[in-house]
Amino acid sequence: MTEDKKKALKSGELWWGSSFFSSMWFEASKEKKPVAEEKKEEKAEVNKDDLLNMSISSGGLWNAKVIRKSNATVVRSSNTPAARPPRRRNTRPQHGGKVSTHSRVSFSKGRKPRPKAAATPASTKPKKEATVSTNLKKKTEITISNMITVKEFSEKTGVPFPELMKVMISNKIIGGINTNLDYDTAALIGEELGVQVNKEQDTVSIESLIDGDLNAILDLDKESKNLATRPPIVTIMGHVDHGKTTLLDYLRKTDVVGGEAWWITQSIGASTITHQGKQITFIDTPGHELFTTMRSRGAKLTDIVIIIVAADDGIMPQTIESINHAKESGVPIIVAITKVDKPWANKQEEIKANIGSYDLIPEERGGDVPVVEISWISGLGIDTLLEHISVQAEVLELTYNPERSAVGVVLDAHKSAQQGIETSLIILTGKLKVGDVIAVHNTFGKVKRMINRAGKTIKEAHGWDPVQILWISDTPEPWRIAEWVKNEKEAAQKVAIIKERESTENKQSSLQVLLSKMESGEKTLVKLILKANGPTGLEALSHAIDSIETPENVEIKKVHMDVGQFTESDISLASASGALMIWFNVKVPATLTKKAEQQKLTLKNFDIIYELTEYMEELAMGLIEVEMHEVVIGKLDLLAVFYRKGKEMVVWWKVMEGIAKNGVEFKVRRIEEEATQIAKGTITSLQRDMQNVKEVKQGYECGMRIKVSKPVQEGDILEFVEMQEVS
DSSP states (O other): OOSSOOOOBOGGGSTTOOGGGGGOOBOOOSOOOOGGGOOEEEOSOOOTTOEEEEEEOTTSEEEEEEEOTTTOOEEEEEEEEOOOOOOOSSSSOOSSSOOOTTOOOOOOTTSOOOOOOOOOOGGGSOOOOOOOOSOOOOOSEEEEOSEEEHHHHHHHHTOOHHHHHHHHHHTTOOOOTTOEEEHHHHHHHHHHHTOEEEEOOOOOOHHHHHHTOHHHHHGGGTTOSOOEEOOOEEEEEESTTSSHHHHHHHHHHTOTTOOOOHHHHHHHTEEEEEETTEEEEEEOOSSHHHHHHHHHTTOOOOOEEEEEEETTTOSOHHHHHHHHHHHHHTOOEEEEEEOTTSTTOOOHHHHHHHGGGGTOOBGGGTSSBOEEEOOTTTOTTHHHHHHHHHHHHHHHTOEEOTTSBOEEEEEEEEEETTTEEEEEEEEEESEEETTOEEEETTEEEEEEEEEOTTSOEESEEETTOEEEEEESSOOOOTTOEEEEESOHHHHHHHHHHHHHHHHHOOOOOHHHHHHHHHHTTOOEEEEEEEEESSHHHHHHHHHHHHTOOOOTTEEEEEEEEEESOOOHHHHHHHHHHTOEEEEESOOOOHHHHHHHHHTTOOEEEESSHHHHHHHHHHHHTTOOOOOEEEEEEEEEEEEEEEEEETTEEEEEEEEEEEEEETTOEEEEEEGGGTTEEEEEEEEEEEEETTEEOSEEETTOEEEEEEEESSOOOTTOEEEEEEEEEOO
C-alpha cells in the first residue's frame, strides 16, 4: 500500500480475513507515524451507542478512536501495533470495549470525525443480472453472427437456460448468462440440443453500396435456409391527372387492417394494404422520373409496375415514357385503365391496341400483360387488379431472410425542428431494432425511435416493412441503400471509405464503357434514346438504326423514342440504363447538356441520316475513338491558409465561377507571376457550413483539404479541370 494513493479495502482483500471487517470500509493513510511516537490513551468507558473511528497507518499501527454521539467528543483512543486479530464467531469485536454493530471505520486524516450512517457491504449489494424469458418455444434452426451471448442464444433457440447450462457443463464450457459464445461453440451446443446453427451472411461490400447493387446484396440470402415469403412492392406510374394518387387513396381505404393514418403513410412514402390475408406494399412516387432516379442509385426494389391510362384520354407522352421506364427496369407490368365510369370514356379498345406497339400485348389478345378496367368511384375492377398483383407475386416467389442483419432503401428524409432527422425506408431483408446502428452511403447513426405505417412506435421492423426512423445524424440521400453495422466506429469507417472512393473515382462516360466491353469481346448491349424534330424524322431515325448490321457480340436496343427536345426524364433514363442519347435535328437546352456532361453521359447530334448510320456502324465494330478535352468547370479565389504539413494543406476558398467538386483535379495560378500555372493538386475533402459536401456552387465559400505539388498562398487562383468527351 503506497503513501500517496488511497484505496478502499474490502474484507476479501485483508490477509487476516476477519469477519469483523465485512461491514466496514478502510482507506490507506497518507501519514506515516514513527513507532517511537506511539501513544496509548484512554479517556472513558465505551458505551453501546458510541462509534468507533479507526484507521491503519502505513507503519502497520492501529489508530482507533471511540466517539460519543451526544457531543461528538473522543471518549477513548489508542495506538496499538497492527496484529492479526483472533478469529471470533461473533462478528462484534471486543476492541477496547463493546462496539455497536452499526459502527463504521473511516479515515479521518487527523480531522474531527463525523458520525456516518451504516453502509451496505459491497459483498451484499444486489447485482443485476440478465434474465431469460420463460415463454420460450424451441426452434430447429437459427442464424447467428460471429458472437452471441448465452442469454441471446437461449432466447433464439427457445431452450431454457438451465437446460442450456447442462449442455455447456457437459462440454466443459464454463460461463454464465452473459458469457459470449463464438459461432463454433454455439454450433456445437446447438448440435447437442437438436438445433441447427447457421452463420449470418457476410455484410454488404463497399463496392455494392457504392454501385447501389441491390441484387448483389439480396443474393446473400439465397443460400439461407431461413427464407420467408415477403409482400410484393408495387409502383404506380402514368400520365399526369390519369389517377395515380386517387387510386392509392382508394386502396388505402380498402385496407382491412384499419386504423392507418394517411399522413403517416404519405410521410413514410409507402402504403401497405392487406388483400385476402396477404400484404401488398405500394410506393408513393410522383412519377416515372423519380422511379428512374431510384433505379439509377441501385434501389431496384420495385417488383411490379402498374401503368395508369385514362379511358377518356388514351396514350399520352408521359404514358409512353412510363412504359419505357418500366420496361427498362425488367419487372412485370400491369395496365390499369381508369375513369371507365365516365359517360364519354370510350378509348378502352384503342388503348389495348396502342400499347401493343410498345411490346405490351394484353392477355386477352394472346400476350402476357394483364389489362384491368377500374373505377375508384364504384370500386369496379379494384379486386381484380389486386388479384393480378397477388398472382404476379406468387409467380415471382418473393422471399427474404428474417434472421440476418437489416438492409433497406431510403425512401425520403427530412429534418424536423421537433424530432431531428426523420428518415423513411423500406426494410428489404433482415430485422432492424431500436438501438441498431445503420450506415446510409454518406452518413450513419443509431436508431432512436421507429414508427410504423399506423403511426405507432415499434421496437423492431422486419423485412419489407415501410417505417420511419428517428436518429441523430446527417440527412441521407433518398434511394440510397441502408445497412445495419455493428457499431458507430465501424459505420464511420465505412462511410469514410465510400466518400473517399467516390471523390477519387474517375468515372468513365457511357460511350467509354461500351467501347471497353467491345474491346474485351464481352457481350455488349448498346442502348439508345432517340429524339427527332417530328414524326417523319423519328421514323427515319428508327429505320436507320434497324438497318445497321452488328457483330455477334453486339446488340442495339432502342430504350426510348420520342418527338421533341430532351427532358430531365431522358437524362434520368440514360443515367439509369447507360444509354447513349442520339438526336436528329433537335436543339438540346444548355442546362441539360451541362447536366449530361456532369454525369458522364454521351449525347450525339446528327442532321443527316447517313452520317448517323455511318457512326453507329463504326460504333458497333468498336472503331470509334473517344476524343477528350480539358474543361475548366470552376474557378476559386484563395482567402486563407490554416494548416500545412508536407504536401497537405487546409485552406479556405471562395467559388468565383462554376462549381467546386470534391475529388477533382485542379491547377493553381498566381497573379503575381502573370497568372502562370505554379502547381497541380487534388481535393481530398470539401466542406461547407461544417458539413462534408460533394460540390459548392458559385458565390459560396468553402473549406478544403488538398494535396498540392507546391504550397499555395492567399490570392492564388484555383481552376477545377475535367477531361470531357468531345460531342
